[in-house]
Amino acid sequence: MPDPAPASIASDRFALTLPVPPSINHQYTTVNGRRVLSAMGRRYKALVAQQTLLVLAQARHRDTLLHALRQDALALTIRFHFTSPLRRDVDGGLKIAQDALCEALGINDNRIMEVHLYKHHDAVRPRIEATLSSSGIFDPFQPQNPSQQPTTTP
Numbered sequence: 001m002p003d004p005a006p007a008s009i010a011s012d013r014f015a016l017t018l019p020v021p022p023s024i025n026h027q028y029t030t031v032n033g034r035r036v037l038s039a040m041g042r043r044y045k046a047l048v049a050q051q052t053l054l055v056l057a058q059a060r061h062r063d064t065l066l067h068a069l070r071q072d073a074l075a076l077t078i079r080f081h082f083t084s085p086l087r088r089d090v091d092g093g094l095k096i097a098q099d100a101l102c103e104a105l106g107i108n109d110n111r112i113m114e115v116h117l118y119k120h121h122d123a124v125r126p127r128i129e130a131t132l133s134s135s136g137i138f139d140p141f142q143p144q145n146p147s148q149q150p151t152t153t154p
Contacts, residue, residue: 007055011064012072013133014105016055018048020082020126021093021100045100052104068134069105073113075135076101081122090119093128101130 008015021027022040029038037045056062078097082088094117102109113135 009055009059009061009065011061012068013131014055014065014069015129015131016051016101017127017129018051018097019044020080020088020128021096023088024092027096041096044096045103048097048100049104052101056105066105066107069107069111069132072111072134074107074111075114075116075133076112077116077118077131077133079118079120079129081120081125081127081129083121083123083126085119085121090117097128097130101132105132 006017021044022038027038027041027044028035030036056066059065076098078094080088080090080093094115098109098112098115102112112132
């Protein structure tokens with residue numbers, strides 16, 4: 001099993017450095033007229049799951065973190081470090097990275113209420129730095145106090 005990827009874990013934040021995902025053209029294939037995840041896409045998701053589980057196994061805040069990520073509205077930040085600044089779109093790896101990370105953590109990605117993407121150039125060490133954290137925005141999953149809800153006037 002490989003060494004765990006560089007990571008940072010707190011009670012409300014999970015950050016992990018991972019390889020750059022396959023390009024959008026290599027993430028999916030067509031089988032019997034249906035678009036399905038390609039072998040390359042499946043390998044990437046398996047690698048993310050493996051790295052995530054290695055990091056979680058060593059985390060002091062694992063239970064608190066997982067509880068927060070499964071209850072709160074979430075923010076996802078991904079910093080893409082590409083070998084070339086112009087060959088890839090910043091959003092081409094978003095969905096597979098988001099899906100892989102959320103599946104590995106056992107959370108539904110519909111909890112993500114905000115996304116931040118950044119594109120950097122690093123010809124020597126291409127990678128992504130993904131951070132999933134509790135969001136500070138309005139949480140539609142939590143019941144609201146009627147006195148805090150906006151009022152409308154006729």
